[in-house]
Amino acid sequence: xxxxxxxxxxVADQGIExxxxxxxxxxxxxxQRTADEITTFWIDRTRLLQVLRYLKLEIEGPFLCLYDLTxxxxxxxxxxxxxxxxxxxxxxxxxxxxxxxxxxxxxPLRKDDLDLSSITSLWPAANWYECEVWDMFGxxxxxxxxxxxxxxxxTWEGHPLCKDHPARATEMEPFTLPDEKQQKEQEALKxxxxxWGMKRHAEDSDFMFLNLGPNHPSVHGVFRIVLQLDGxxxxxxVPEIGYHHRAAxxxxxRQSWHSYIPYTDRIDYLGGVMNNLPYVLAVEKLAGIRVPDxxxxxxxxxxxxxRIASHLVFYGTFAQDVGQxxxxxxxxxxxxxxxxxxxxxxxxxxxxxxxxxxxxxHDLPQGWDTMVRDFIDYLPARLDEYEKMVMxxxxxxxxxxxxxxxxxxxxxxxxxxxxxLRATGLEWDWRKHRPYSGYExxxxxxxxxxxxxxxxxxxVRVEExxxxxxxxxxxxxxxxxxxxxxxxxxxxPPPKHRTMKDIETLIDHFLGVxxxxxxxxxxxxxxxxxxxxxxxxxxxxxxxxxxxxxRIRTPSFPHLQMIPLISRGLMVADLIAIIASIxxxxxxxxx
Amino acid sequence: MFDVIVTLINIVFTILILMVLAAVLVWAERRILxxxxxxLGPNRVGPGGxxxxxxxxxxxxxxxxxxxxxxEKFVFVFAPCVVVITMLGAFxxxxxxxxxxxxxxxxxxxxFLAMSALAGYSTILAGWSSNNKYALLGGMRxxxxxxxxxxxMGLSLMGVVMLAGSFNLREIVESQSDMWNIFPQFIGxxxxxxxxxxxxxxxxxxxxxxxxxxxxxxHTEYSGMKFGLFFVGEYLGVLLISALAVVLFLGGWMGPLxxxxxxxxxxxxxxxxxxxxxxAAIPRPRFDQLMAFGWKICLPVALLNLxxxxxxxxxxx
Numbered sequence: 001x002x003x004x005x006x007x008x009x010x011v012a013d014q015g016i017e018x019x020x021x022x023x024x025x026x027x028x029x030x031x032q033r034t035a036d037e038i039t040t041f042w043i044d045r046t047r048l049l050q051v052l053r054y055l056k057l058e059i060e061g062p063f064l065c066l067y068d069l070t071x072x073x074x075x076x077x078x079x080x081x082x083x084x085x086x087x088x089x090x091x092x093x094x095x096x097x098x099x100x101x102x103x104x105x106x107x108p109l110r111k112d113d114l115d116l117s118s119i120t121s122l123w124p125a126a127n128w129y130e131c132e133v134w135d136m137f138g139x140x141x142x143x144x145x146x147x148x149x150x151x152x153x154x155t156w157e158g159h160p161l162c163k164d165h166p167a168r169a170t171e172m173e174p175f176t177l178p179d180e181k182q183q184k185e186q187e188a189l190k191x192x193x194x195x196w197g198m199k200r201h202a203e204d205s206d207f208m209f210l211n212l213g214p215n216h217p218s219v220h221g222v223f224r225i226v227l228q229l230d231g232x233x234x235x236x237x238v239p240e241i242g243y244h245h246r247a248a249x250x251x252x253x254r255q256s257w258h259s260y261i262p263y264t265d266r267i268d269y270l271g272g273v274m275n276n277l278p279y280v281l282a283v284e285k286l287a288g289i290r291v292p293d294x295x296x297x298x299x300x301x302x303x304x305x306x307r308i309a310s311h312l313v314f315y316g317t318f319a320q321d322v323g324q325x326x327x328x329x330x331x332x333x334x335x336x337x338x339x340x341x342x343x344x345x346x347x348x349x350x351x352x353x354x355x356x357x358x359x360x361x362h363d364l365p366q367g368w369d370t371m372v373r374d375f376i377d378y379l380p381a382r383l384d385e386y387e388k389m390v391m392x393x394x395x396x397x398x399x400x401x402x403x404x405x406x407x408x409x410x411x412x413x414x415x416x417x418x419x420x421l422r423a424t425g426l427e428w429d430w431r432k433h434r435p436y437s438g439y440e441x442x443x444x445x446x447x448x449x450x451x452x453x454x455x456x457x458x459x460v461r462v463e464e465x466x467x468x469x470x471x472x473x474x475x476x477x478x479x480x481x482x483x484x485x486x487x488x489x490x491x492x493p494p495p496k497h498r499t500m501k502d503i504e505t506l507i508d509h510f511l512g513v514x515x516x517x518x519x520x521x522x523x524x525x526x527x528x529x530x531x532x533x534x535x536x537x538x539x540x541x542x543x544x545x546x547x548x549x550x551r552i553r554t555p556s557f558p559h560l561q562m563i564p565l566i567s568r569g570l571m572v573a574d575l576i577a578i579i580a581s582i583x584x585x586x587x588x589x590x591x
Numbered sequence: 592m593f594d595v596i597v598t599l600i601n602i603v604f605t606i607l608i609l610m611v612l613a614a615v616l617v618w619a620e621r622r623i624l625x626x627x628x629x630x631l632g633p634n635r636v637g638p639g640g641x642x643x644x645x646x647x648x649x650x651x652x653x654x655x656x657x658x659x660x661x662x663e664k665f666v667f668v669f670a671p672c673v674v675v676i677t678m679l680g681a682f683x684x685x686x687x688x689x690x691x692x693x694x695x696x697x698x699x700x701x702x703f704l705a706m707s708a709l710a711g712y713s714t715i716l717a718g719w720s721s722n723n724k725y726a727l728l729g730g731m732r733x734x735x736x737x738x739x740x741x742x743x744m745g746l747s748l749m750g751v752v753m754l755a756g757s758f759n760l761r762e763i764v765e766s767q768s769d770m771w772n773i774f775p776q777f778i779g780x781x782x783x784x785x786x787x788x789x790x791x792x793x794x795x796x797x798x799x800x801x802x803x804x805x806x807x808x809x810h811t812e813y814s815g816m817k818f819g820l821f822f823v824g825e826y827l828g829v830l831l832i833s834a835l836a837v838v839l840f841l842g843g844w845m846g847p848l849x850x851x852x853x854x855x856x857x858x859x860x861x862x863x864x865x866x867x868x869x870x871a872a873i874p875r876p877r878f879d880q881l882m883a884f885g886w887k888i889c890l891p892v893a894l895l896n897l898x899x900x901x902x903x904x905x906x907x908x
Contacts, residue, residue: 170605171668218803232728232878321795321803323875329628395795395874572728573804 008021015039016096016103017102019059021213021422025196032083032106033319038093040104042084045116048092048107055094055103063103064412066119068553070128070538071137073163075111077542078105079521087111088137092119093525093538093553097412097426100433104525109139118144125414128241128561136161136249146197150247154188160250167247167254191226196238205230214243218576219544221586223550225563230268232571237564241557244586252550256516257283258357258492260547264537265351267552270313271531272306272342273299276355278528281436282537285524287490287517289358294482296438298360301372301475302345303437303528304468308379309338310531311461311468314583318458320391321580322399327390334382341371357375357517358491363484372476376469377454383465391462397455404566404578405453414565415558416588418458418533420582430529437528442471454581461583488580490517515546525551532556556584577584606679611840613826614644620826627871648712654815659721662812666720671810674713674824678831681706685834686761688844691747695780699760700752702744703835707790711737713824714792714799718809729808732878733799736789739885740796744786746893748796749837750900764843771842778896780840782889787836791828794870798878800843833862 007340017039020029028051030042043051055063061306072089074080086108094103098227107116109466118141130141132148138159140238158165165173193200193209200207218523222243228236252260264275275298284291312335316328339349344365346352354361385484390396405415406423421428429446431439449456485495489508498505521543527536535553542548559582569573617642625632634640658664669875684699685690696702702774711733718730752758754775755766763772773780789796810821837843837858844851846858876884 078882207726210728217806231731319874323797323801323803325624326628326871327793329630331630393874395876398880399874399877439595571877571879573875576804 003104008056010390016099016101020051020055023054030084034524035103035280035522036526037314038102038104038525040106040523042106042108045107045109048105049117049119049122050303051105051258052092052094052119058377061096063096063099064409065095065097066092066123066125066129066415067095067102067534068093068525068536068551069119069126069133070551070553071133071139071161072540072549073137073161076163077540077548079542084108088114088131088139089571090116090139091538091551109487115140115142117142117244118147120144123413125558125561126178127483128345128557135159138162141248144492151242152243153185153518158321160247165250167250187450193228196226198226198236202230208234210577211426212572213240218578218579220584221578223560223584223589227572227575228330229572232573234469234567234570234572234575236240237567237575239560239584241560241589243590244567245590246587248551248591249552252547252552254546256545257519258512259549260550261355261357262351262353263477263535264552265353265591266587267554268530268532268535268556269308269350269585270306270310271535271588272309272350273302273346273352274306274310274528274530275535276353277437278526278530278535279537280355280357281540282524282526283357283519284486285526286519286522286539286541287357288520289488289490290483291359291486292484293438293480295359295484295486296474297479297502298353298364299437299482300439300442301472302342302354302360304471304475305342307531308465309342310583311465312338314461315386315390315458315465315566318395318583320579321576322396324390324393324396327386329360330386330389332389333453334379337375337378342372344368356485356492359485364479367480369476372472376476379469380466381428383462387462399573400454400577401571402451402460403454403574405456405583406562406566407452410562410565411452414562416533416562417555417558418459418529418531419464420533420559421447423449423456423460426448430527430534434527442474444470454577457581466469492517504530511571517548518543518545527553530555532585533559535588537554554588554591556586556588560585560589598693602683603783603854605682605693608825609679609827609830611683612830613823614648614810615709615864616826617822618644618831622871623864623867624871627868631782631867638865646653648819650736651819656815659723661722663720663722666716667812668817670713670717670720670852671813671820671824672713672816673716673829674710675820677706677713678712678824678827678892682834684760684837685831686764687845687855689761691852692761695761696759697774700748700758700763700792700839704741704748707744707831708737708741710790710824710828711741713821714809717813721809721812723812725807726809726811728805729799729801729811731791732805733809735878735882736796739882740786740789740889743782743885743889743893744790746897747782747785747786748839749897750776753897753904755898760838760843764838768845771840773840776840776896776900777846778892780836782893782896783839784832784836785889787832788866788869789881791825791832791866793825793829793866795873795875795904796873796880796881797883801875803875804829829866832860833866836862841862851887874892 028047032040032042034040036337039192056549066583070091073128074086076088084104090107092105093355116128128150130144131148133139134147135149136159191346201301208229210227210229211220226238227234248263251263261276264279266270267275312331319327342352346354371452408426411421412426425448427446427448432446444467447460449460485491487495492512494509494512523540525536525538527534534553536553538551539547540549567578622632633643636642636646674688681692681795684696684702715730715734718726726791751763751772755763810818841858844855846854
């Protein structure tokens with residue numbers, strides 16, 4: 001697959017906007033302009049399935065990937081000029097890899113009739129997304145196989161992302177736990193195989209149900225998989241998430257645009273500033289800030305550093321989960337050296353929160369180039385050593401080659417992005433195909449696998465570290481001179497050199513640091529090639545100091561949903577290898 | 592009467608030394624692993640951290656003696672004792688030097704095989720009596736692993752027995768005065784080491800307790816002193832396998848200049864280090880791969896080794 005010239009021709013001829021309008025007419029589709037320039041249509045819920053089916057199955061250059069599915073509570077939004085009346089909006093974000101194009105469909109809903117048809121028949125991957133929208137907004141999807149609370153506990157009352165749901169404990173009654181409530185909560189914890197869609201007996205055997213997690217050494221956080229076992233063979237596996245949910249999206253509606261940056265660090269907590277990147281890019285898109293080249297290059301360099309840091313953790317734990325105890329220690333030592341650099345640049349190690357709206361927090365320190373050069377000269381030899389230790393180990397190969405494999409088509413269907421997608425042989429990297437922050441100026445390759453199994457997922461990540469080193473070397477050799485902040489009133493904190501000389505910039509500065517910046521109304525969604533796949537922030541601004549809606553699309557969420565598909569019929573030990581090879585952190589899944 | 596007292600003293604002394612050695616081995620392994628893995632390991636208690644073993648012992652003695660309410664009580668308590676008793680029992684036949692050793696059995700090799708087979712019950716019983724699914728999985732894995740690896744551990748030793756013409760370990764050592772058994776019986780040695788590591792549940796054969804897959808396997812529910820017994824049992828197992836490897840294949844106490852006992856200890860130490868190095872280096876195979884390796888590779892090779900040894904023996908002798 002991959003973008004081909006024929007497709008380019010089609011896109012050049014028409015574009016999806018014209019194609020859809022030709023097919024369905026403007027009575028059915030109402031277009032909306034967004035700051036990110038993604039084609040956006042409003043559509044009535046009665047026509048939704050029809051249009052989606054056309055987009056996925058009938059159109060040339062189909063939109064095969066359901067990239068995101070979320071909702072917005074529109075009830076208190078002030079700036080909705082030119083949009084249909086709606087109390088709630090359900091947003092479908094599709095991607096076509098053939099066209100290298102995005103499409104956003106929006107369905108308006110009234111608050112007394114929050115119901116629309118499920119699209120799980122078209123995209124099985126919509127299952128979790130629809131559960132999340134039900135859980136967070138109370139929107140019902142009829143035809144969904146098992147609509148349930150997915151991030152909050154089953155006994156939760158209310159739908160947290162609705163605007164009338166309290167955002168803080170202080171807005172609620174003090175917490176009490178009377179006996180009957182405790183009883184109810186404990187009752188809800190009881191395990192009932194039928195609830196999970198599992199049978200207790202087969203014709204000639206009783207199944208064993210194993211509760212793997214939420215506390216288990218190899219589930220990388222608080223992740224639960226309910227296993228239906230016949231001996232050690234997995235008959236079925238049902239992943240259960242939500243134990244790490246801490247309402248990161250709701251917090252976005254309470255924090256100023258600026259003070260939300262540290263929260264993003266903690267989404268993929270191994271990714272550090274990589275998480276800041278899509279957020280600040282989206283805010284800058286809304287605010288219309290263009291950052292200087294130096295900022296772009298610094299951001300690329302830091303993001304690649306964190307890609308290496310995250311991949312090193314992956315590499316070590318991957319080896320550890322198949323029973324190799326030593327590599328993780330060596331890799332943590334390398335990561336420690338890397339954190340030494342990060343600390344010198346930013347003052348923090350894992351969560352620097354260092355990118356700012358319109359720039360970065362500081363300029364690079366004196367002598368930064370020596371530190372970077374030392375590290376990129378040091379790491380390749382270590383990677384060669386790990387190659388022999390881990391990747392060429394025959395036992396490790398036996399454990400991972402051919403285990404947990406899926407095809408490119410399945411990966412696209414289930415919304416898999418990042419190394420997991422490239423391991424199937426699909427050469428798709430946002431840095432190459434949708435360059436952001438100046439990636440178009442860098443020379444690097446996209447490593448791919450061909451089997452899409454656990455081994456290839458590791459292989460791709462190992463190669464990516466080498467490519468990251470290449471990118472960092474280019475940053476080092478070509479670091480542009482200039483400011484580390486954009487000269488723009490909404491840059492936060494604003495550039496200070498003129499503040500004391502004229503009243504206009506003084507006012508900007510005062511507002512920026514007291515209220516926080518006021519971002520113009522609009523919508524933007526920016527995705528980046530993060531450490532674990534595509535991470536995007538879909539921001540809705542209502543012209544205030546805070547975001548109206550912050551949607552965080554994380555790569556690990558769809559990746560985990562795919563686990564049952566690739567683990568049925570395997571052994572428990574294989575499941576551990578699969579979990580290790582997916583490379584997720586639960587904070588990234590549950591948000 | 593005097594004989595009995597001497598034997599008793601001998602037994603008590605051996606047990607004490609072995610227990611201390613097992614405890615020191617715990618520290619040694621952690622420290623050596625630490626060095627190999629670019630970290631320090633326990634280095635705080637006493638010189639170089641050597642008293643860590645003592646501190647751990649004290650801690651483990653003072654821990655609550657907890658038996659889960661859902662466990663099968665008698666078996667639950669009995670299971671960890673089995674491994675220690677059988678392992679210590681097996682040491683009775685080890686000839687440390689020409690003069691030392693608890694007992695000189697004519698069926699020494701068979702006694703060792705019997706004891707190591709019995710030790711397997713420890714993990715199976717623990718896994719079953721804990722009434723915990725992870726423990727059960729561990730117990731199941733352990734049962735399958737024990738049964739298969741016992742088979743060719745026995746077979747791998749028959750070559751040595753043929754060469755020496757005896758099951759008596761002393762006579763086996765003495766038969767190696769011209770050449771260590773590792774040379775004519777190299778294949779037997781390899782299979783014995785594989786089976787031995789499997790018997791003592793050490794990486795890469797630690798599937799019954801594979802922490803990344805089944806938490807702690809058969810001893811998931813164990814804590815305090817009962818867990819301590821499993822732990823000591825495992826390290827006694829390592830010592831036993833190493834000592835047996837020395838006796839059967841590496842010429843036992845024999846060596847120039849140094850006293851026999853020192854030679855014996857040095858050789859055993861080398862084998863112990865090798866087993867620890869295995870743990871630092873190799874990942875864990877999957878359960879079915881382990882079984883396939885045992886039955887499809889180890890067993891035929893062990894049988895072939897036996898046939899060739901027999902044929903060569905006949906031709907020469």
